[in-house]
Structures are given as C-alpha cells and as structure tokens.
Amino acid sequence: MQRYFAKEMKSNHFYFSDEDNHHMLNVMRFQNNDKIEVVYEGQLYLANIEKLQPLKVTKEKTLSQIAEKNNITLFLPFMREQKLNLILQKATELGVGAMCFYQAQNSMVKYDEKKKTQKIKRWQLICKEASEQSKRVTIPTVKIVDQAEIINFSGHKLIAHFDTTVTIKDQLKNINEYDTIGILIGPEGGFSEKEIACFLDSGFKMMNLGALVLRVETAPLFILSIINYEQMR
Amino acid sequence: MQRYFAKEMKSNHFYFSDEDNHHMLNVMRFQNNDKIEVVYEGQLYLANIEKLQPLKVTKEKTLSQIAEKNNITLFLPFMREQKLNLILQKATELGVGAMCFYQAQNSMVKYDEKKKTQKIKRWQLICKEASEQSKRVTIPTVKIVDQAEIINFSGHKLIAHFDTTVTIKDQLKNINEYDTIGILIGPEGGFSEKEIACFLDSGFKMMNLGALVLRVETAPLFILSIINYEQMR
Structure with a gap:
C-alpha cells in the first residue's frame, strides 16, 4: 500500500504537500474509497480517500508499526x-x-x-x-x-x-x-x-x-x- | 596508482583497449616514465610508460596482490x-x-x-x-x-x-x-x-x-x- 507523510492532521483529516497531492491524483490516480497509509508525527495510520476535488483524506485507524532505532x-x-x-x-x-x-x-x-x-x-x-x-x-x-x-x-x-x-x-x-x-x-x-x-x-x-x-x-x-x-x- | 586490465602481453610489453589508450593519453595525460599498475591474466604488475606516440607500456615487476575468492x-x-x-x-x-x-x-x-x-x-x-x-x-x-x-x-x-x-x-x-x-x-x-x-x-x-x-x-x-x-x- 502506498505510504505518505502528512504535513498536518485536523479533526481526523490529513493534509499533504502539493507534490504529494499531485502524486495521489495524477500519478497513482486514486479513486474514492481507495486506502493509503499515512504517517503523521511518527504514528502510522490507515486512511481513506474520501473525496478527490479537492482531495480529502480521512483517518480510519491507527496501525501497528515497526519501531525505528534511528541511533x-x-x-x-x-x-x-x-x-x-x-x-x-x-x-x-x-x-x-x-x-x-x-x-x-x-x-x-x-x-x-x-x-x-x-x-x-x-x-x-x-x-x-x-x-x-x-x-x-x-x-x-x-x-x-x-x-x-x-x-x-x-x-x-x-x-x-x-x-x-x-x-x-x-x-x-x-x-x-x-x-x-x-x-x-x-x-x-x-x-x-x-x-x-x-x-x-x-x-x-x-x-x-x-x-x-x-x-x-x-x-x-x-x-x-x-x-x-x-x-x- | 591508476590500474588497467591489459588485453595482451608480448615480450614484456602490455597492450590495452582503445578506450584505455585514450584514457592514459588524454584523461590521465601520462608522461614518459610515469608508472601504472597493470593486471594481466589475474596477475598484478608494476609497469612503466616508456613512450607516448604510439603508447608503449613495459613490465617492470610482479606485484603482490590480495587473493580474491570470487565465490x-x-x-x-x-x-x-x-x-x-x-x-x-x-x-x-x-x-x-x-x-x-x-x-x-x-x-x-x-x-x-x-x-x-x-x-x-x-x-x-x-x-x-x-x-x-x-x-x-x-x-x-x-x-x-x-x-x-x-x-x-x-x-x-x-x-x-x-x-x-x-x-x-x-x-x-x-x-x-x-x-x-x-x-x-x-x-x-x-x-x-x-x-x-x-x-x-x-x-x-x-x-x-x-x-x-x-x-x-x-x-x-x-x-x-x-x-x-x-x-x-
């Protein structure tokens, strides 16, 4: 599943950079109700493409993730x-x-x-x-x-x-x-x-x-x- | 020291590909009596640039080398x-x-x-x-x-x-x-x-x-x- 880092999360919606918006709409050509993985502040989520124009991505649930040592x-x-x-x-x-x-x-x-x-x-x-x-x-x-x-x-x-x-x-x-x-x-x-x-x-x-x-x-x-x-x- | 793989060795002279000849003369711009390392049939040699036009490269001595496993x-x-x-x-x-x-x-x-x-x-x-x-x-x-x-x-x-x-x-x-x-x-x-x-x-x-x-x-x-x-x- 495609993964993106979100810039912002507000009331269960994720917001992305212009490049990521472009990637979702024009490269991946996502449709309504397609799922993506979203990382926000180090936490991994499953998210739903709720609407396309303008893009609306909604949090569905928290996913378990592999801890990264970064040492x-x-x-x-x-x-x-x-x-x-x-x-x-x-x-x-x-x-x-x-x-x-x-x-x-x-x-x-x-x-x-x-x-x-x-x-x-x-x-x-x-x-x-x-x-x-x-x-x-x-x-x-x-x-x-x-x-x-x-x-x-x-x-x-x-x-x-x-x-x-x-x-x-x-x-x-x-x-x-x-x-x-x-x-x-x-x-x-x-x-x-x-x-x-x-x-x-x-x-x-x-x-x-x-x-x-x-x-x-x-x-x-x-x-x-x-x-x-x-x-x- | 620059290393080259020779195509041929005849009576203590090494012969190289056109690309290597070009590299020695025009990229490295070697002069008479500059030294290079030459590999021929898996053996490493020290060699001398004896002449430039045409290029003449002469074996000076065998060098010790690290055995390669290639396994x-x-x-x-x-x-x-x-x-x-x-x-x-x-x-x-x-x-x-x-x-x-x-x-x-x-x-x-x-x-x-x-x-x-x-x-x-x-x-x-x-x-x-x-x-x-x-x-x-x-x-x-x-x-x-x-x-x-x-x-x-x-x-x-x-x-x-x-x-x-x-x-x-x-x-x-x-x-x-x-x-x-x-x-x-x-x-x-x-x-x-x-x-x-x-x-x-x-x-x-x-x-x-x-x-x-x-x-x-x-x-x-x-x-x-x-x-x-x-x-x-």
Missing part, C-alpha cells in the same frame, strides 16, 4: 550530487537516523553557502520519498555541520580509515543495540593529518572496513548494512 | 538500466564473482534478445572499470541465464525472500569462508508461486533480510556487505 548518524564530506543523492536514498532505506554533511579539507566539491537552504530542502525531499518507499515512520534528519559539531557528537565515535589494524568487527563488539553511534566518512582525497589528529583527540576511534577498496559513497552503505546485520536477532 | 554469484532479474548499472558497479566493489541476469515472470523490464551482445559488452565494461577503481585483479563475469541455469547452480543456494522466519544470519551459519554461494534476488513485482515452488524444489533455501524494506537494487549490496563482514577476521 546511527553519518558524517559525510560534500561530494558530487549524484553520489550524495545515492547515499541519501540508500542510507534512508538502510535505517540511518541522521546525515550530517561537512566540508573536509580535501573535499572534491566545495559547498556553496548561498545554496544551503535550497539544497537541504531537496535533500530532505529525497529522504522523505525514500522513507515512504521503504515503509519507515520517520524521515532521517539532514544537516550541514562544521567540525565543532562533529567533535562534540555524543555517543560511540568511529572513523572509517584504512590506516589501522582494528576492523569494524572489532569495534562493533563494544557497541550495544540501542547505543548512539556516529560514523565519520572521509573525502575521496583522504583526511588531512590535522583533521585526523583533531578527530582522534576528540574521542573518535579508527576502524578499517576489511580488504575491499570502496568508493566514498559505498562505504556508508556497507557500514549501515553491517550494523543492521549485527543487530539482527 | 559469490548473484542471480538478478532484468531491471531498469539505471538500477542495473548501480548493481554492476557496486557489487564489483563488494567482491562479487559473477552476475547472472534472468527474465522473471514479474520482471518490470522485458529483455530484448536482439540487444544481447551489445548489452553484455556494455555491462562488462562497467565491471572492468569498477574492478580497476576498486583495485581488483579479476573482473566479475556477467551473463544472461535461463531458469534451468539457475536451478542447476552448484553450491549453497539462497533466495532473498520476506516470507520466511529464517534470517540471512541463520543461513550464513551453515556456510564456510570458501564455499560457493548463489544468491537469487526476485523482481520488484515478486516471484510467481510457480517460480518459488520451482526454485525451492531445486534446493534453494529462503532467507529474510530483517526488518528493512529494501529496493531490488539495494538488497544484493546489503547481502554482499554482510557476507564480506562475516568472512572478515
């Missing part, structure tokens, strides 16, 4: 849009809680402060659509952060880095299912020595990802897959 | 090119041995027999480039197969399927590091009842991938990540 934050360097979009979509599917983009010294792409609001809006839309498709009841947070916010992250702090004999398997042994985890991914050009020193000083621990040579957009998906697997019963 | 075969339904290309590239990075595409009853995309040779060639090129980038010494095999070839696969046979309480974690307990594994991924529309019955009859075992709802192109990357992780020391 993993990815720190990611700015990168080309295509790679960045891939991470936004796939990391959402793989249950990420938050994605924080930062300007690494060796980032291939420089971030343009003027486009900040517009970019964040577009990135959040990708996450919303991926959340609907993968049947989540939350949408990952997307932010742009500076180095201080990375350093001050509170929880297990891990850096994916080739220059250590400690594997991701070793590091995950120290982490429990509901623990908060921050994972820092470096840019294609690698961290600068100054950056690495600074992150290690602030409590980040290095882990290697094994023998594979992964691209910058593949590493976070590899890590999220593994953490999901470790927490599988 | 995992993915069986994948035909799907839209964009998703298929993503799997080809990312599964190569994640160490897949072979990718076999098949026509599922509910495949969204019908495969066009006339374009077979051309498509396979393009898919192999994507795998070759991903192998170079991820520093592999082998290129995954890409094939189009019929149902009989899937059924007759010899090794551990696993189907990613939601309709079982057996998890991927349970199934991997029965598999050793160098065992041959075939993993069957269904189409977006799901397997038909007839297909499932037929695959189970031939020894495929079902496994669910946990609570996440993954797209058809994400599931194989999730599974490859996990198998790599399980085999990490």
